[in-house]
Amino acid sequence: MPDKLRMAQYGTKHGHAEGVLQVMLDHPEVEVVGIYEPDPARREQVENDSSTAWSKVPFVDDPYEFLDDDSVVCVASEGSNKESLAFTEEIVAAGKHVFYDKPAGNDYNRFENIVEIARTQGTMIQMGYMFRKHDGFERIADWARSGFLGQIFQVRAHMSTNVPEVSPEGMQTGRDAYAHFKGGIMYDLGGHMLDQVVWLLGRPNKVTHFFQNAASETQGVMDNTLGVLEYGNALATVDIAAMEARPMARRFEVYGTKGTAIMEPFEPADTIKLTLEEDQGEYKKGVNIVKIEDRARYVDTFAELVRNIKGESEPLRTLDHELLVQETLMRVTGGLSG
Secondary structure (H helix, E strand, C coil), X not given: CCCCEEEEEECCCCCCHHHHHHHHHHCCCEEEEEEECCCHHHHHHHHXXXXXXXXXXXXXXXXXXXXXXXXXXXXXXXXXXXXXXXXXXXXXXXXXXXXXXCCCCCCHHHHHHHHHHHHHHCCCEEECCCCXXXXXXXXXXXXXXXXXXXXXXXXXXXXXCECCCCCCCCCCCCHHHHCCCCCCHHHHHHHHHHHHHHHHHCCCCEEEEEEECCCCCCCCCCCEEEEEEECCCCEEEEEEECECCCXXXXXXXXXXXXXXXXXXXXXXXXXXXXXXXXXXXXXXXXXXXXXXXXXXXXXHHHHHHHHHHCCCCCCCCCHHXXXXXXXXXXXXXXXXXX
């Protein structure tokens, strides 16, 4: 394997596209060889902007300049929510590993087929859920999955945001764009929290949603959303709104019969309030304030993907988990029944 892994980026309209590109550029074992943006107006907007990461990589006129290049091993799928599933399908069909920024499209069966192609050919799909290497989420998951907190009976996840009514030029990241999807802001952001919930609790038996247009001028956009996941002995709620005052009070709470873990905010990460029924290990009965590291988004998860490709580690999540997160998101947003 060469000293540097050759990678590319397909699309620039995802809200995290430039940030992911910068993470790729910063990785010492990666060479980013090209970007393809199919929208000529968007390409013109970003290609020659010297203040952004876009100016550091050549744009290509055809994605097959890198999709047909056997030396390119991985491609980041960074199209808008409307585009990204088709982009990912092309990347996987070309035999490449893919970093696929969330969510995984609005057609579950199509995504399932793409995953099966990747599974058959032995290529990886890493979804862009950015909290998998977050210090606080990792600690809480270890506590919950190990039995340290006892039987988990409730999880509450709150990840609201504040997005403009009208999308910025060249982007589809405003409330007007989210109106295209039945789940609105839940469709766009819900996967981040569902990724954590199903990692702790597995597949829910039943999913119910409550959606409102509470404060947006855009007709039909669901800007105030709640998903309820029912398990045999637990409940989980995920609530996301599009117009919360800054700084947002993003919060993750896990309740077990032996202890409770509450993290607020999780961006920027600071502390977890850990409450225990009895002394356990280094922690005491009662309230413990656990200091956590504030890590940059994507850096560690992308570094793990590089190690995966080089055969130095196993993926953080299996393809079955990626399917479960997307299935659950589609159930919450109405794309699948139940």
